[in-house]
Amino acid sequence: MTRPARLLTSAFVFTVFAASTAAGQGIHQPQHPPPPGERGSPNIRVLANIPLGEATSVSDIEIEQELSRPYAYVARRMGEIGFDVIDLTDPEKARVLTRWRIENPDLHQGGAMDGRYFKHEGRYYFVQSLQFAQGGPNSDVGAVVFDVTDLPITGRVEEVGRIRQPETPGGFHNIFVYKHSSGKPLLFATSGSYAKVFDLDMFLKGDQTEMDKFTTDEETRALVGRVPLGPTPNPFSTGYHDFYIGYHQESGQDRFYGAGGSGYYVFDVSDLKNPKVLATILNVPGVAWGHTFTPSPDGRYAIGETEWQYQPLRIFDLKPALDGEVENIDHAISAWHADWTALAHNHEVRWPYVFVSAYESGLSVFTLEDPKNPTTVAYYDTYDGPHNQREARQPDSPYTWGVYNGAWGVDVRNADGLIVVSDMTTGFWAFKMDGFDGWNGEKYGVPNVSSVQDWDKGPLGSN
Amino acid sequence: MRIHPGVGRVLSLLLSLCLITGLAAAQDVGSGTRNLHTVGRVSHELIPTPAEFSVIVLDQDPDRPFAYVGGRTGWSILDLSDPGRPTVLQTLPSESLVTDIAHFQVDQQALVAVAAGDEVDVFDVSGIGTGEMPVAIRSYPGGSSATLFAYRHSDGRALLIVSTGGDAVIYDAGGSADAGPAASIQTPEQVDPEARGFERAYAAYHADTETDRFYGAGAGGYHVFDITDTDSVRHVTSAIPTAVRRGHMVSATPDGRYLLAGAEYRAAPLRIFDLEPVFEGRLSLVRTSVGAWTHDWKSFLLAHELRWPLVFVAAGERGLQVFNMRDPEAPYTYAYLSTSAAPQGEIDDRVHDVNGAVDVDVRNSDGLIAVLDRQTGLWLVRLDAFQGWDGRGYGIPNISSVQDWTNGPDGMTIFYSP
Numbered sequence: 001m002t003r004p005a006r007l008l009t010s011a012f013v014f015t016v017f018a019a020s021t022a023a024g025q026g027i028h029q030p031q032h033p034p035p036p037g038e039r040g041s042p043n044i045r046v047l048a049n050i051p052l053g054e055a056t057s058v059s060d061i062e063i064e065q066e067l068s069r070p071y072a073y074v075a076r077r078m079g080e081i082g083f084d085v086i087d088l089t090d091p092e093k094a095r096v097l098t099r100w101r102i103e104n105p106d107l108h109q110g111g112a113m114d115g116r117y118f119k120h121e122g123r124y125y126f127v128q129s130l131q132f133a134q135g136g137p138n139s140d141v142g143a144v145v146f147d148v149t150d151l152p153i154t155g156r157v158e159e160v161g162r163i164r165q166p167e168t169p170g171g172f173h174n175i176f177v178y179k180h181s182s183g184k185p186l187l188f189a190t191s192g193s194y195a196k197v198f199d200l201d202m203f204l205k206g207d208q209t210e211m212d213k214f215t216t217d218e219e220t221r222a223l224v225g226r227v228p229l230g231p232t233p234n235p236f237s238t239g240y241h242d243f244y245i246g247y248h249q250e251s252g253q254d255r256f257y258g259a260g261g262s263g264y265y266v267f268d269v270s271d272l273k274n275p276k277v278l279a280t281i282l283n284v285p286g287v288a289w290g291h292t293f294t295p296s297p298d299g300r301y302a303i304g305e306t307e308w309q310y311q312p313l314r315i316f317d318l319k320p321a322l323d324g325e326v327e328n329i330d331h332a333i334s335a336w337h338a339d340w341t342a343l344a345h346n347h348e349v350r351w352p353y354v355f356v357s358a359y360e361s362g363l364s365v366f367t368l369e370d371p372k373n374p375t376t377v378a379y380y381d382t383y384d385g386p387h388n389q390r391e392a393r394q395p396d397s398p399y400t401w402g403v404y405n406g407a408w409g410v411d412v413r414n415a416d417g418l419i420v421v422s423d424m425t426t427g428f429w430a431f432k433m434d435g436f437d438g439w440n441g442e443k444y445g446v447p448n449v450s451s452v453q454d455w456d457k458g459p460l461g462s463n
Numbered sequence: 464m465r466i467h468p469g470v471g472r473v474l475s476l477l478l479s480l481c482l483i484t485g486l487a488a489a490q491d492v493g494s495g496t497r498n499l500h501t502v503g504r505v506s507h508e509l510i511p512t513p514a515e516f517s518v519i520v521l522d523q524d525p526d527r528p529f530a531y532v533g534g535r536t537g538w539s540i541l542d543l544s545d546p547g548r549p550t551v552l553q554t555l556p557s558e559s560l561v562t563d564i565a566h567f568q569v570d571q572q573a574l575v576a577v578a579a580g581d582e583v584d585v586f587d588v589s590g591i592g593t594g595e596m597p598v599a600i601r602s603y604p605g606g607s608s609a610t611l612f613a614y615r616h617s618d619g620r621a622l623l624i625v626s627t628g629g630d631a632v633i634y635d636a637g638g639s640a641d642a643g644p645a646a647s648i649q650t651p652e653q654v655d656p657e658a659r660g661f662e663r664a665y666a667a668y669h670a671d672t673e674t675d676r677f678y679g680a681g682a683g684g685y686h687v688f689d690i691t692d693t694d695s696v697r698h699v700t701s702a703i704p705t706a707v708r709r710g711h712m713v714s715a716t717p718d719g720r721y722l723l724a725g726a727e728y729r730a731a732p733l734r735i736f737d738l739e740p741v742f743e744g745r746l747s748l749v750r751t752s753v754g755a756w757t758h759d760w761k762s763f764l765l766a767h768e769l770r771w772p773l774v775f776v777a778a779g780e781r782g783l784q785v786f787n788m789r790d791p792e793a794p795y796t797y798a799y800l801s802t803s804a805a806p807q808g809e810i811d812d813r814v815h816d817v818n819g820a821v822d823v824d825v826r827n828s829d830g831l832i833a834v835l836d837r838q839t840g841l842w843l844v845r846l847d848a849f850q851g852w853d854g855r856g857y858g859i860p861n862i863s864s865v866q867d868w869t870n871g872p873d874g875m876t877i878f879y880s881p
Binding site: 312 | 747748753
């Protein structure tokens with residue numbers, strides 16, 4: 001083909017792609033396993049893949065946001081309980097910098113789940129949530145905190161302490177770190193029937209015993225808090241599975257978006273002593289329980305996930321409830337699937353994009369530019385295992401275990417748009433998406449609010 | 464202007480691609496796979512039960528080529544003697560939406576039960592086709608969303624099962640109208656009592672155990688009961704998937720091993736549950752499906768008819784869909800026909816915004832397929848290599864939604880007097 005023809009063809013392909021996306025048609029992601037050569041969309045580029053260990057030993061992922069600190073943390077479970085630190089100095093030559101493992105691993109039953117980093121008073125810390133069953137050691141430990149300020153000098157990574165909750169053993173399944181509008185660095189953690197709130201400043205300056213006291217002593221609860229579960233008309237679960245906390249610029253509130261119980265819940269947690277329910281999403285057909293719940297930067301829309309095969313991600317419009325027109329939202333305004341035969345798992349919102357770790361489907365990106373018509377814009381299938389693995393199925397379980405494999409976690413570095421994915425089986429992945437070189441909400445006409453915190457200044461617009 | 468030869472070739476290629484893309488995007492009503500053939504149509508304007516068609520039932524008697532169509536303002540009887548020229552024979556008005564119709568026989572008397580409003584009226588339709596009007600002969604309590612299933616019990620009774628969102632009520636359609644229900648079935652104790660009730664029912668003979676079984680879709684999912692003795696109904700098992708708060712429809716494969724189940728929201732596929740672990744005594748109930756099917760996850764799967772291994776589905780805006788479930792873990796689309804020009808409904812979980820194909824039925828004697836589309840009316844369709852259905856031809860019991868009113872459920876042990 002001649003050069004003019006090639007140029008014309010390229011222009012046509014680009015035009016068709018852009019037009020179809022703009023028209024709300026998006027692109028089609030093939031079902032897993034994809035056909036030969038169709039593993040990713042043309043606009044996704046793989047920078048790195050690091051196999052980390054045995055299949056299903058990988059869980060969630062976190063990336064630091066400052067380009068001067070190019071580190072990602074991948075949680076590990078099964079026989080490798082702990083986390084791996086990935087050096088992303090050159091993302092195309094990503095490497096494992098160091099690993100931390102729990103002591104006496106053979107005695108522990110469980111694993112490391114969610115990891116989050118935070119910065120406080122000039123130092124950097126990484127919090128790794130842990131879940132251990134009773135019958136082994138550390139069943140009261142919910143998280144372990146490390147000082148990682150001196151990375152890449154691995155010898156100076158130090159364990160600061162462990163957050164214990166002996167009253168509700170079993171650890172923390174998910175955590176979220178949040179720079180509250182009061183200035184406090186807070187850790188929200190799933191524990192018992194609450195989202196427990198820990199003041200990380202107090203933790204760093206105190207010890208484990210004092211921390212226990214803060215969470216149980218009425219006199220000192222002003223320093224921390226507990227977000228109760230909202231109404232649960234169909235009590236599949238009596239606690240939270242996951243949550244997100246974001247600053248709501250319009251109202252000046254710190255808002256908690258919790259998934260669990262019988263659906264999804266929005267609380268005002270500006271005053272940690274008195275969390276107030278702002279909205280509930282209950283009695284939605286097909287939703288007996290919420291897994292993950294993430295709002296748009298302005299807090300109007302939210303994405304809800306349930307962790308069952310064939311269930312899409314649902315998009316909810318919270319406005320009628322937040323405006324007081326209704327107390328409860330009972331339906332979604334739209335839904336999205338990477339592959340209807342599987343299910344999507346965790347997600348990160350960088351409006352209008354939603355980056356999804358979609359288990360068997362790998363990484364998927366869809367746009368909420370039209371919230372009623374979410375459309376896929378990019379994908380890469382990171383998983384190379386079978387669909388709906390027969391050996392993993394449990395027909396009498398409420399969970400669809402056969403499809404819980406593949407991309408568990410996803411994170412996005414706002415500074416440059418680097419996308420990282422943790423795949424339970426194939427390990428660590430780093431990607432770039434064409435045309436996405438970073439994210440700042442203001443460039444998209446929305447508040448600059450995402451899971452990423454401004455640890456130095458706090459939420460934009462807060463005091 | 465002289466065009467470079469390479470550019471000319473590419474332009475030609477692009478023009479072709481645009482045409483193909485444009486054609487594909489504007490899929491016409493009536494288009495589909497080439498193994499489905501439309502043999503007759505009745506547009507919705509010609510059926511005097513206009514708008515919001517809800518139900519189509521084919522008379523299964525080969526000597527009675529009739530169809531019964533219900534809608535917002537009543538129900539009509541159509542003559543399908545010549546499927547290429549279907550005609551409307553009679554129309555009976557109703558003040559309420561006709562939510563379901565069931566056809567059955569008692570003592571060779573052809574009857575039709577029509578659910579509308581708070582009543583289920585039974586009509587004698589034996590004389591239609593000879594100019595006689597249907598005659599209302601009895602009524603049962605109904606409900607605003609009542610659904611019906613007529614079943615020929617192994618004890619010889621014709622049972623009419625009425626589901627209204629509460630308990631499923633079974634009437635002996637051949638008995639006295641004043642006798643009251645033969646049985647009333649509640650959702651089992653595993654279901655939240657406040658959410659109890661059935662939306663739709665199916666019943667079939669289970670040849671392996673020689674029992675009559677009721678399959679109910681409703682609160683919690685899908686529930687199977689033994690109704691051999693209607694005085695002593697027994698819960699057999701349930702499929703209670705966490706992703707289905709309320710089952711919308713259910714049927715069973717002819718051998719009773721697999722349930723085919725739909726939910727009450729868009730984006731829900733037809734799930735296939737394997738009850739074998741229950742029958743083998745390993746489990747008391749199942750919670751996850753072994754397979755599922757949908758042609759387009761955004762479509763609303765509203766009704767289905769199982770003629771193993773094929774399943775005929777009224778798929779809303781996606782028209783008629785046919786899939787094959789010979790491998791229940793890997794069902795695949797077998798054929799489809801676009802009956803609707805309705806735009807894709809919003810992916811809203813509420814049961815509204817229903818358009819396109821809302822119901823389907825299959826005539827076992829000759830394989831005629833009837834699809835009712837809310838906007839475009841009745842479609843009569845034939846599928847290549849499907850000239851009727853009898854389970855015995857597939858080596859399985861001859862069990863579907865179609866009843867043998869004379870001989871009873873297939874699989875019964877039949878003794879002949881010397």
